[in-house]
Amino acid sequence: MCLGKLYVDNDTAPLLENVTGLVTDGNRVKCTTLFGEEEVYTGKIAKIDFNKSEIFITKE
Numbered sequence: 129m130c131l132g133k134l135y136v137d138n139d140t141a142p143l144l145e146n147v148t149g150l151v152t153d154g155n156r157v158k159c160t161t162l163f164g165e166e167e168v169y170t171g172k173i174a175k176i177d178f179n180k181s182e183i184f185i186t187k188e
Contacts, residue, residue, distance in 0.1 A: 134159055134183045136171070143169075147183060155188050 132147035144167055149160035158168045171185040 130178075130181050131162060132176075132181050132183045134169075134185065136169070136185055136187055138184065150183065157185050159183075 131145070132150070133142040134144040134147055135141075136143050144159055144161065146162040147159050148162050150173075151158045152173060155170055155172060156168055157171055157173060158166060160166050169185060169187070171187040173183065174186045175184040176182070177184075
């Protein structure tokens with residue numbers, strides 16, 4: 129099972145780990161973790177790297 133790590137604006141430390149779901153709505157990005165936690169961030173998806181399980185968002 130591949131779980132994602134969420135990074136903001138090219139930070140080297142992940143803001144959120146164990147990401148299993150991602151939903152965008154305009155400038156909002158809602159992430160769900162393996163443990164059912166939901167976090168909502170303001171920004172847009174800049175890049176997803178499936179090989180490294182990395183998700184990058186840019187804050188607006």
